[in-house]
Amino acid sequence: MSIDRETARKVAHLARIGVAEEALDDLARELSAVLGFVEQLMEVDVEGVEPMVSVTPMTLKKRRDEVTDGGYPDRILANAPMAREGFFVVPKVVE
Amino acid sequence: MLDLTFTEPAPRVIHGLEGDWEMVIGMEVHAQVSSKAKLFSGASTEFGAEPNSNVSFVDAAMPGMLPVINEFCVEQAVRTGLGLNARINLFSAFDRKNYFYPDLPQGYQISQLYHPIVGEGEVIVWMGEGTARRVRIERIHLEQDAGKSIHDMDPEYSFVDLNRTGVALMEIVSRPDIRSPEEAAAYVGKLRQIMRYLGTCDGNMQNGNLRADVNVSVCRPGDYEKYRETGDFSHLGTRCEIKNMNSMRFIQQAIEYEARRQIAILEDGGEVVQETRLYDPNKGETRSMRSKEEAHDYRYFPCPDLLPLELEAAWVEEIRASLPELPDAKKARFVRDYGITEYDAGVLTAEREAADFFEEVARGRDGKMAANWVINELFGRLNKEGRTIGESPVSAAQLGAILDLIRKGDISGKIAKDLFEIVWTEGGDPVRIVEERGMKQVTDSAAIEKVVDEIMAANPAQLEKAKANPKVAGWFVGQVMKATQGKANPQVVNEIVRRKLAG
Numbered sequence A: 001m002s003i004d005r006e007t008a009r010k011v012a013h014l015a016r017i018g019v020a021e022e023a024l025d026d027l028a029r030e031l032s033a034v035l036g037f038v039e040q041l042m043e044v045d046v047e048g049v050e051p052m053v054s055v056t057p058m059t060l061k062k063r064r065d066e067v068t069d070g071g072y073p074d075r076i077l078a079n080a081p082m083a084r085e086g087f088f089v090v091p092k093v094v095e
Numbered sequence B: 001m002l003d004l005t006f007t008e009p010a011p012r013v014i015h016g017l018e019g020d021w022e023m024v025i026g027m028e029v030h031a032q033v034s035s036k037a038k039l040f041s042g043a044s045t046e047f048g049a050e051p052n053s054n055v056s057f058v059d060a061a062m063p064g065m066l067p068v069i070n071e072f073c074v075e076q077a078v079r080t081g082l083g084l085n086a087r088i089n090l091f092s093a094f095d096r097k098n099y100f101y102p103d104l105p106q107g108y109q110i111s112q113l114y115h116p117i118v119g120e121g122e123v124i125v126w127m128g129e130g131t132a133r134r135v136r137i138e139r140i141h142l143e144q145d146a147g148k149s150i151h152d153m154d155p156e157y158s159f160v161d162l163n164r165t166g167v168a169l170m171e172i173v174s175r176p177d178i179r180s181p182e183e184a185a186a187y188v189g190k191l192r193q194i195m196r197y198l199g200t201c202d203g204n205m206q207n208g209n210l211r212a213d214v215n216v217s218v219c220r221p222g223d224y225e226k227y228r229e230t231g232d233f234s235h236l237g238t239r240c241e242i243k244n245m246n247s248m249r250f251i252q253q254a255i256e257y258e259a260r261r262q263i264a265i266l267e268d269g270g271e272v273v274q275e276t277r278l279y280d281p282n283k284g285e286t287r288s289m290r291s292k293e294e295a296h297d298y299r300y301f302p303c304p305d306l307l308p309l310e311l312e313a314a315w316v317e318e319i320r321a322s323l324p325e326l327p328d329a330k331k332a333r334f335v336r337d338y339g340i341t342e343y344d345a346g347v348l349t350a351e352r353e354a355a356d357f358f359e360e361v362a363r364g365r366d367g368k369m370a371a372n373w374v375i376n377e378l379f380g381r382l383n384k385e386g387r388t389i390g391e392s393p394v395s396a397a398q399l400g401a402i403l404d405l406i407r408k409g410d411i412s413g414k415i416a417k418d419l420f421e422i423v424w425t426e427g428g429d430p431v432r433i434v435e436e437r438g439m440k441q442v443t444d445s446a447a448i449e450k451v452v453d454e455i456m457a458a459n460p461a462q463l464e465k466a467k468a469n470p471k472v473a474g475w476f477v478g479q480v481m482k483a484t485q486g487k488a489n490p491q492v493v494n495e496i497v498r499r500k501l502a503g
Helices: A005-014 A021-041 A071-076 B071-083 B181-198 B223-230 B248-267 B290-294 B313-321 B327-338 B342-348 B352-362 B367-382 B396-407 B414-424 B430-436 B445-458 B460-468 B470-483 B492-501
Strands: A089-091 B013-016 B021-032 B093-097 B108-111 B121-128 B129-142 B148-150 B157-161 B168-174 B210-219 B240-245 B276-280 B285-288
Touching: A005 A021, A021 B240, A021 B327, A021 B414, B013 B248, B021 B148, B021 B223, B021 B248, B071 B129, B071 B168, B071 B181, B108 B129, B129 B181, B181 B210, B181 B248, B181 B327, B210 B223, B210 B248, B240 B248, B248 B276, B248 B285, B327 B342, B327 B352, B327 B367, B327 B396, B342 B367, B352 B367, B352 B396, B367 B396, B367 B414, B396 B414, B414 B430, B414 B470, B445 B470, B445 B492, B460 B470, B460 B492, B470 B492
Parallel strands: B240 B276
Antiparallel strands: A089 B157, B013 B021, B021 B168, B021 B210, B093 B108, B121 B129, B129 B168, B148 B157, B210 B240, B276 B285
16 A cells, blocks of 8 residues: 555644645655555464564553642643643634 | 333434434443543542643653553443443453544543443333333443633633543443434433442533433434344434533434434435534534544554553452442332332432432331322422432431321321421421420320310301211311311311211
8 A cells, every 4th residue: 555645645634744745745655665564564474363462471550549640730831832821822723 | 130111112203394204313422430530640530620730741641651541440431331231341452543632632532442341231211101212332431531622711712721631431332222312311311320320420411521422313214123123224314423412401402403404404305414513502503513524534543552451350240249239120129119109219219319318218117108208398398409318408317207207196297297397497306396396196086076076166057067068077177177286186086077067
């Protein structure tokens, strides 16, 4: 499967990454190369092999239901390009 | 266990210009888990906190932060599944649902698309005595909530609060088995009731802790049955999804509007376009959320930050053993053990606390009488003052004592209502109040006879009338009750008056 120029544009838009018009062809080529590699992997016969989810025999780590974090809105907002009255401020998004 | 039997109601039919139409409804209910901390972080879930104060670096999606699952949330999803008679999947896994929105700092929601924690179950939705809809549950999965955007604080900007970001939600997905707006609201109500019994979700719709996406389509009579027989969705119409409603009334209004909108399109020779819509309660209509359409390409993939969630069968069984008696079982038991109507049993079991209260009152007493007093006097009064059962000034022990006084003949039903009022406003032991305020019913025939004699002597004309026409006897009974401030035992008064008139 190869990615064409239009698909590259769409994927970039879904991720809200600005890509210049002249860079789209190169991007499409790079993405296609990645997919090509994955397609090559898919040629391996894995019939009956259980998917491996971790290289070490670990189980999902769990946490108790206790409030141990939060309470620092200033630090949360520290990198925000714009913040007012404790809120992040972003360009208007209305349905 | 004795189960209540039922038949399924007829679907709602809308008479179009070109014949009849039926509606087909499926729902996705989002229920917030009643946890203290979030699904994958240690930040608080408390409602109404200062903006962005219940946010950890995990919730804000700072680089390098990793999610760690809250085991309590997992337990609540399992409890909810068991409460809905559903299959628990001992193996489930988390996936990323990718979309871009300012209140979703990760750029994806951690959800469970491919391997949900709970599989198929079912809910019985009562629509009246002996009438109920069996709604099949397709699945329940755990996922993160998003933050909140506020659009009315500035004309040019939206304000974002991430306090809700990462709070645990259970998404309960039904099959398209709901057939009317009323059933849809009753279905949400039933889920809410069960989850409140289980303690897994507080069901507070106003705070958005329980909200629903509703899928609506319309079809011709007979088509739905074909779908049920074959499982083939092509027998059904194209559906539209109405997003994010947190009011039973709006859910019903939105479905009604949406079904009629689709019928109008179809009868006009048009086609319903599958899309996401939003209900506007001010205008009473649904409208297309075009902005969401292109974002529908969610590009799901397994979340690389989380290992699969594997549960021990023994742990699930432990949870099953700890489940409380659920509403339907309780209702059936109340009908059987207390001899009350299905309707009354339904009212009494609406909330677990109310059912417990009733049982305490009814223990060792007459069930029907206890039900009457709890429903008519207590619930009536609580509703009037907007109080919950937990805030009742009259305890179950106090109400029980009032019923004992009635049963022993110490007070009449009418005096009992006055006594209830005193206990409600002043508190205290009903037995002592009756003693101290001389409210005890007079059953002493000699004392009553004396009053009867006095009244008859004072009203010779009435006496003659009553002797000729026994129907007038009631007048004397009323006078005696009045003279004794309602304390005379009405049966004894009746008896004496009748005897005197005859003699």
